[in-house]
Amino acid sequence: MKILHLDTNHHLLVNELNDLGFINDEDYTSTKFEVEQKISEYHGIVIRSRFKIDKQFIEAATNLKFIARVGAGLENIDCELAESKNIKLIAAPEGNSNAVGEHALGMILSLFNKLNKADREVKDGKWLRENNRGVELDGLTVGLIGYGNMGKAFAKKLRGFDVEVICYDIKEGVGDKNCKQVSLKELQQKTDVLSLHTPFNELSHNMVNINFINQFTKQFWLINTARGTAVVTGDLVKALMEGKVLGAGLDVLEYEKTSFENLFDGDSLPAAFEYLTNANNVLLSPHVAGWTVTSKTKLAQTIVDKIKANFL
Numbered sequence: 001m002k003i004l005h006l007d008t009n010h011h012l013l014v015n016e017l018n019d020l021g022f023i024n025d026e027d028y029t030s031t032k033f034e035v036e037q038k039i040s041e042y043h044g045i046v047i048r049s050r051f052k053i054d055k056q057f058i059e060a061a062t063n064l065k066f067i068a069r070v071g072a073g074l075e076n077i078d079c080e081l082a083e084s085k086n087i088k089l090i091a092a093p094e095g096n097s098n099a100v101g102e103h104a105l106g107m108i109l110s111l112f113n114k115l116n117k118a119d120r121e122v123k124d125g126k127w128l129r130e131n132n133r134g135v136e137l138d139g140l141t142v143g144l145i146g147y148g149n150m151g152k153a154f155a156k157k158l159r160g161f162d163v164e165v166i167c168y169d170i171k172e173g174v175g176d177k178n179c180k181q182v183s184l185k186e187l188q189q190k191t192d193v194l195s196l197h198t199p200f201n202e203l204s205h206n207m208v209n210i211n212f213i214n215q216f217t218k219q220f221w222l223i224n225t226a227r228g229t230a231v232v233t234g235d236l237v238k239a240l241m242e243g244k245v246l247g248a249g250l251d252v253l254e255y256e257k258t259s260f261e262n263l264f265d266g267d268s269l270p271a272a273f274e275y276l277t278n279a280n281n282v283l284l285s286p287h288v289a290g291w292t293v294t295s296k297t298k299l300a301q302t303i304v305d306k307i308k309a310n311f312l
Helices: 011-019 032-041 055-060 079-084 093-112 115-123 149-160 184-190 210-214 233-242 271-278 293-311
Strands: 002-005 023-026 044-047 066-069 088-090 141-145 164-168 193-196 220-224 245-250 282-284
Touching (some): 002 032, 011 023, 011 293, 066 293, 079 088, 093 115, 093 193, 093 220, 093 245, 093 282, 093 293, 141 149, 149 164, 233 245, 233 271, 271 282
Parallel strands (some): 002 044, 066 088, 141 193, 193 220
8 A cells, every 4th residue: 555645744654654564655845736646646645734635636546545634633635525435534633632732721821820921021121020910720610612632631631720611512422520511601601711622614613703702701811722713813802902801822823824834925914913912911822732742753653553443
């Protein structure tokens, strides 16, 4: 079975697949069109987010048996068409869920204790203790939207805190000992800290807009380590300015390209993004919540294990 690797990953992925008897070719530079000219030679591909696996690509891949994405989501793949052609879809949400959970928790604690602001001020020679008085997580309610691998990993991290953890999910019966499943209305009534763990789909697209935000009974903090398109940035900025949202930790932004490797094509920045970059109660990171040294290994190993389980 021949596998084409289209993105660089941990070296164990190719090495272990070689040891298992698969033939592995690596092409990290050809254009999508160039790859399409030869994709019929391959039975499997391994990709992160280099380009979309769309109808044109899948139609050209006449011998394809599987598509493996070294990551959690499959939104850059035409899943419906692939499945109609009996192409196995493989993802690895188990590989970076712990990393995402730790990153989300780190964002909350940094925001609550104004660590990014305090760090800059001390380095600038300012010693402002009262201005950097923080708040504590204990006694608050943390609401999660989406309770799959990522949500569960985050809830597990919260077990050491005296907090109530609740979640809303479109699937029934996903709650567990770490998190109580509730209706969306109850979540919006109780939540002090909202953390998003939804996949990219029509339901999550632009989910956090001004109408959604105004349904919350209390002021709340927002953490997004899921997908940038879940939050309407302009509406979030409005809520931050009005105090409805107390602060935000954003690992993802709606302006990202589908490859997640770039933010903007030009030099001009949207006004809403400029506000975020200057706000002391906003913490930004470049889509790296699941991007740890440890998760790089875990993601690769998960893909190897799933290919082995399905094709050997």
